[in-house]
Amino acid sequence: MPVRPCLVALLLLPLPAAAAEIACEGAFAIDTSEARLIEIYGAENVWTGMVPGPEGTEMLATEVFRDNPKRRLQFVWWNEEDRTDLSFAELPPKLAGPGGVRAGMSVAEVRAINGEPFTMSGFGWDYGGHAGFQSGALADLPGGCILSLTFSPDSYPQGVDIDAITGDREVSSDNPLLETVNARVDFVAIGYPHPDFRD
Numbered sequence: 001m002p003v004r005p006c007l008v009a010l011l012l013l014p015l016p017a018a019a020a021e022i023a024c025e026g027a028f029a030i031d032t033s034e035a036r037l038i039e040i041y042g043a044e045n046v047w048t049g050m051v052p053g054p055e056g057t058e059m060l061a062t063e064v065f066r067d068n069p070k071r072r073l074q075f076v077w078w079n080e081e082d083r084t085d086l087s088f089a090e091l092p093p094k095l096a097g098p099g100g101v102r103a104g105m106s107v108a109e110v111r112a113i114n115g116e117p118f119t120m121s122g123f124g125w126d127y128g129g130h131a132g133f134q135s136g137a138l139a140d141l142p143g144g145c146i147l148s149l150t151f152s153p154d155s156y157p158q159g160v161d162i163d164a165i166t167g168d169r170e171v172s173s174d175n176p177l178l179e180t181v182n183a184r185v186d187f188v189a190i191g192y193p194h195p196d197f198r199d
Contacts, residue, residue: 060077103186104186123181130148141190
């Protein structure tokens with residue numbers, strides 16, 4: 001699939017103060033690859049190697065602008081040998097995902113974009129604060145990608161019982177404790193199902 005010139009220009013420019021919004025196309029399309037990233041960003045800006053993964057593991061990833069935390073993109077592949085079949089792409093803080101969701105947003109702000117409540121996992125463990133979308137505006141995105149977020153609490157006020165939003169449990173975005181701890185988005189990624197499970 002050819003990469004549209006306007007998208008290439010957008011992704012090569014320094015990120016503006018207001019987060020630019022990506023779509024599930026071009027570098028972030030279901031058929032993207034390491035080769036496409038090199039074509040878009042230039043070989044000098046693309047690196048592939050082992051990076052830290054969940055629960056103390058390591059995983060292979062391709063990173064763009066690796067030495068610039070404000071612009072760094074990380075791509076993880078289902079097909080590691082060929083660097084194809086995108087599993088997920090982690091976005092930098094200044095880049096918004098589909099729908100305009102970006103790092104720093106509150107739970108209420110994301111719920112408003114989605115148009116209805118969603119769920120996340122409780123805080124305080126390796127998968128804590130992870131949110132996905134089974135319904136609403138963020139559940140059925142153009143291009144077929146899946147939006148994935150992680151929220152983190154700003155603080156736990158003294159004397160507040162936070163058991164209902166911590167640990168391996170499902171937490172509704174309507175839970176008022178999420179506002180009490182000022183939970184904010186700190187991770188935004190888009191991804192695709194394994195090729196064996198695609199329609």
